[in-house]
Amino acid sequence: MIVSKQKPFPEILASLENVSRVFLIGCAKCATVCKSGGEEQVWQMQEDLVAAGKEVTGSVVIDEACHMLRVQRDLRAKGEMVTAAEALIVLSCGAGVQSVSAGSNRMTVAALDTLFLGNIRRFGQFEQRCSLCGECRLNETAGICPVTVCPKGLLNGPCGGMSEGKCEVSPEAECAWYQIYVRLRDRGGLPLPQETIPPKDFSKLIKPGSLKLEK
Amino acid sequence: MVSPMKSTLHDLLAVDRFVVTAEVSPPKGCDCGEFMEKARALRGTVDAINVTDNQGANMRISPLAPAALLAGEGIEPILQLTCRDRNRLALQSELLAAATFGVTNVLALTGDYITFGDHAGAKPVFDLDAVQLLQTIAALNSGRDLAGTTLHGAPCFFPGAAAAPEAEPFELTLTKLRKKAEAGTRFFQTQALFSPEKLVRFMEAVRPLGVKVIAGIILLKSAGMARYMNARIPGLTVPQELIAELEEAERPLEAGVAIARRLVTALSPHCDGIHIMAMGKEELIPEILADLHRNDGKEG
Numbered sequence A: 001m002i003v004s005k006q007k008p009f010p011e012i013l014a015s016l017e018n019v020s021r022v023f024l025i026g027c028a029k030c031a032t033v034c035k036s037g038g039e040e041q042v043w044q045m046q047e048d049l050v051a052a053g054k055e056v057t058g059s060v061v062i063d064e065a066c067h068m069l070r071v072q073r074d075l076r077a078k079g080e081m082v083t084a085a086e087a088l089i090v091l092s093c094g095a096g097v098q099s100v101s102a103g104s105n106r107m108t109v110a111a112l113d114t115l116f117l118g119n120i121r122r123f124g125q126f127e128q129r130c131s132l133c134g135e136c137r138l139n140e141t142a143g144i145c146p147v148t149v150c151p152k153g154l155l156n157g158p159c160g161g162m163s164e165g166k167c168e169v170s171p172e173a174e175c176a177w178y179q180i181y182v183r184l185r186d187r188g189g190l191p192l193p194q195e196t197i198p199p200k201d202f203s204k205l206i207k208p209g210s211l212k213l214e215k
Numbered sequence B: 001m002v003s004p005m006k007s008t009l010h011d012l013l014a015v016d017r018f019v020v021t022a023e024v025s026p027p028k029g030c031d032c033g034e035f036m037e038k039a040r041a042l043r044g045t046v047d048a049i050n051v052t053d054n055q056g057a058n059m060r061i062s063p064l065a066p067a068a069l070l071a072g073e074g075i076e077p078i079l080q081l082t083c084r085d086r087n088r089l090a091l092q093s094e095l096l097a098a099a100t101f102g103v104t105n106v107l108a109l110t111g112d113y114i115t116f117g118d119h120a121g122a123k124p125v126f127d128l129d130a131v132q133l134l135q136t137i138a139a140l141n142s143g144r145d146l147a148g149t150t151l152h153g154a155p156c157f158f159p160g161a162a163a164a165p166e167a168e169p170f171e172l173t174l175t176k177l178r179k180k181a182e183a184g185t186r187f188f189q190t191q192a193l194f195s196p197e198k199l200v201r202f203m204e205a206v207r208p209l210g211v212k213v214i215a216g217i218i219l220l221k222s223a224g225m226a227r228y229m230n231a232r233i234p235g236l237t238v239p240q241e242l243i244a245e246l247e248e249a250e251r252p253l254e255a256g257v258a259i260a261r262r263l264v265t266a267l268s269p270h271c272d273g274i275h276i277m278a279m280g281k282e283e284l285i286p287e288i289l290a291d292l293h294r295n296d297g298k299e300g
């Protein structure tokens, strides 16, 4: 899922300087799970905005704000609530915000910062394991991603800053290569791969990405 | 056209001469006067001078300029080059520029992470890692760039790499050292060492790779600095007893020199050279080396 968190409220207010009527949009998927843009947060945002002197014309929590057609349909269904608003405040990831900005002629305000594609470790705890590099290397690295888990994305073993298996960048975290080494050792006593992995092909990752499925 | 290798460091190591290298930080700014004075003062004392590359991720002048100045005066530079700040195009063009200025020795490094330094918000590059950078140097040496295109004028680098003999688990770092050897490193300059035991283990493992080993020694200037290094410098751990020794000393800097001097004596029988990191006190290097008798049996 896409992990996001709310921007500081004063920052959101600052984007609404000359705006008095707003409509709120949340997302029922990722933003709900990480409690940044679900039903509850939309409601709280409404309270805060009203307290700050704004008029809230209405709200909707869209089932997947990244789905562009669904966003258009749901906003249309809200009719006047949306058209009466000067700005649409979106509590979803950056993809969802852009579904809204593309599907409405109203000013769109992003209320969240979008962080990473995350695994859910347990309720309320998210970790980045994959950084969508376009060229998956997990088959060579015991199913642990050095591109993401190593802050430097090193493909050929630990840097000189690894100490007692810990990472130089955040000493409470385990070095990605230590994790790979331990997993290989514990699951079948395998050594680390000895072959040098060539440099990554960043042309696999040209932005903006797009994919069209063939029927 | 392949130019002949002009590396004195290579020539010394090739005849098993015990070498001494030292690190001098280039300035934050474009005035290399003080840097050059320090380097000139080391002439005759050390065989080569490492020019650090945005060390600790702190922005300084590109090491290429001071390394070129050294080469111009006949002082042997070792150009440190990290993967943190340059992508593969920039690394290759920097290397070619170095060759043009007569810089032959290159230490291929990954680089400390960007948040350790003074531009914490900068984008970390790490397009290549140290192993891949060594492969890049080998490619350039063979007259081709990473895309396989023939170069108009091929360099002739003497590549080196870093090693951390005290890092645990050792087996894990050894895998990477093997890759570095395979990728063409001819010498290792190690992280600062504080006892011969880890160096001996390291030498046993590395000897079969046929790579020369230059052991790192750092000048501890005070207990505070040692503690700071333990907390902030990746891959470096000063033992508690040395910190205590510095703490109890009336003149900590003198105690630091004495420790470094002891380490020279303890480490030099096990390796091919010594690398001194004097942390700005380069004038103390002759004193640190006072007990080193380099011609003992080794020089032909």
Ligand code: SF4
Pocket (backbone or CB within 6 Å): A129, A130, A131, A132, A133, A134, A135, A136, A137, A138, A145, A146, A147, A148
């Ligand atoms: S290598 Fe890592 S970042 Fe790339 S696709 Fe696989 S898991 Fe994701």
Ligand code: SF4
Pocket (backbone or CB within 6 Å): A149, A150, A151, A152, A153, A154, A157, A158, A159, A160, A161, A162, A163, A166, A167, A168, A169, A174, A175, A176, A177, A178
């Ligand atoms: S210690 Fe390991 S995980 Fe951390 S930056 Fe170095 S190689 Fe990457």
